[in-house]
Amino acid sequence: MDTEALRSFVRAAELGQFRQAADELGVTQQAVSKRIAALERELGVRLFARTARGVELTLDGQAFLPHARSIAAGVERAITAVRPGSRALRIDVLGRRSAQAVVLHDYWRAHPETDLDVVTLRVDDPRIAVAAVEAGEIDASFRTVTDPAVLPPDVHIMHAFDSPLELLVGPGHPLASARRLTPAQLRKHRIWVPGIAPRSEWAEFYDQLATDFDLRIDAAGPHFGDEVLLDTLAESADVATLVGARDRYIWPADHDLRRIPVVDPTLVYPLSLVLPGTNPHPGLSGITAHLESLPRAPEPAWLPPWATTPRHGERGTPTARGTRPRAR
Amino acid sequence: MDTEALRSFVRAAELGQFRQAADELGVTQQAVSKRIAALERELGVRLFARTARGVELTLDGQAFLPHARSIAAGVERAITAVRPGSRALRIDVLGRRSAQAVVLHDYWRAHPETDLDVVTLRVDDPRIAVAAVEAGEIDASFRTVTDPAVLPPDVHIMHAFDSPLELLVGPGHPLASARRLTPAQLRKHRIWVPGIAPRSEWAEFYDQLATDFDLRIDAAGPHFGDEVLLDTLAESADVATLVGARDRYIWPADHDLRRIPVVDPTLVYPLSLVLPGTNPHPGLSGITAHLESLPRAPEPAWLPPWATTPRHGERGTPTARGTRPRAR
């Protein structure tokens, strides 16, 4: 099926004439006639009744019209999604089930008119993401640059939102029935976070976390996918992992996994957004405003030392907050 | 843009290989390669990065994929909407702004998975609608057959829902500030209902209404469209019309038209649905169940004598209720 034929059909149905539609579309009347005839042949039904003063829709044509409109609009959106120069807002997330994607989805549901495309760079190195933002291939990226020195001058970074961590354990784990946990209670338990690339933002985060609270965080081993991780957790009595509270993991109901909030202090993974300093995409301001409206994690909270952006309405360095949990 | 190329793109993106996609689609690998190349040329971007073991999506390809999926799904729905034999549920309404369309829209919003097409036969004669139902061109029609003798044996009719009437007047009309009106209060005022075909269900209804309540109902004159009617009402100090309470008329805000409920008794236009007795469309049962769940108009109510279907939970003939309003 040819989408040009669909557009011709829509226009002819709206105008009631092949001739006018043809003029608007810049082709001859005969071309429109052939396009419609081809559509009718392909569908096996008559779409128009030919009258003396033009055409009018048959019942099949009436039923077909809204679908044709919707397809033509979809084609339009698809083209704007990739059109070089003025394409739709494009944001890089680490995964479709991540809290980042959830936050973007929330924004899109509140502003459904936004042409927003969510993509994944499939690389761990934040420098590649920064380069992609700088080159304009993506309009923003949920990455953290722990060393601000690597940022080019026309690339900025902002705090996106706080992602409080929860412990994810199977039903046989000794902590499975806890309603909430403190970091101190995690001390003797093995926490397995596979698939962490060395020297990545996640590695640094877990290193710091393990040091500050004396935890047994095991980042070794390849990551065979979420399914393997979740299966392992479900069957094991001594393996736990940490997940973001807003991450959307999906597991079979019979796995009976439990998410347990960690509090006092809340362990916060601070997510950042890498953005271009010059010529940002016009749709980006809505996203940043939405991010700034999100509440920060509740106090007391622990954040890694490289989260140098001060929390709203606060003075002092977050590093000071980070090294020792502080009661509110 | 060719939708076959889009389907190829989606399948290739999902499988990560042109070869497999080509096998599934029943064409050669070279054909898929050419289709994708044509898409890329048309869009002006590269959709796939060619690797040694197949292909993987570029950022543009990632952004394009959900749109391509949505278009392909739309094409699928468009085809099922008209496919002879097993097409989508198709229901005839008198107009897109009528209460009938509103009720169908309500149903569809509650059951968005329903493939439902709303069409309009554009004829006044209910016998044509009955013939269309009998022939299977439409699956149901919101028409009223006042003489059941014309119904073929395999076509049925059911009460659909009650449509209480409201008076629609401009700001200069003497009744414009009323909160509600009784039929007796309408007696001296001219009520204009243009575009009523003689001997149609509407003509019979208004005839009966005028007789029973001694009203001045003027059904003469051609109907030049809703805009003309609404403009006339807005400017006139002595013309009013009747509209269904759920009809969706749209008028400019500065027209300042008012809808005034008519009560004591409520004037009810009883809408019916014409359906086939044999081989009804499988999706029809949901519609009829929805219609039966709708509340009847509040008592006291006036209905035309030919509304012979007894109201739920009532005995006796509605004709008796019709000739004289009865208090609850």
Added chain:
DNA sequence: GCAAGCCACAACCAATGGTTGTGCGCCCTT
């Protein structure tokens, strides 16, 4: 009765979209 307007058909031609055959590059094996 005739002119005007609109759609369909015919003839023609360029371009498309499919095929088969082949070449190139990468990975993995030996």
Added chain:
DNA sequence: AAGGGCGCACAACCATTGGTTGTGGCTTGC
């Protein structure tokens, strides 16, 4: 290091499509 396997791209070829112009039939309105 060499070679086979695999997967995509390019070339050549051909049937079909999708555009054009020209024309005819039909209805409508003057």
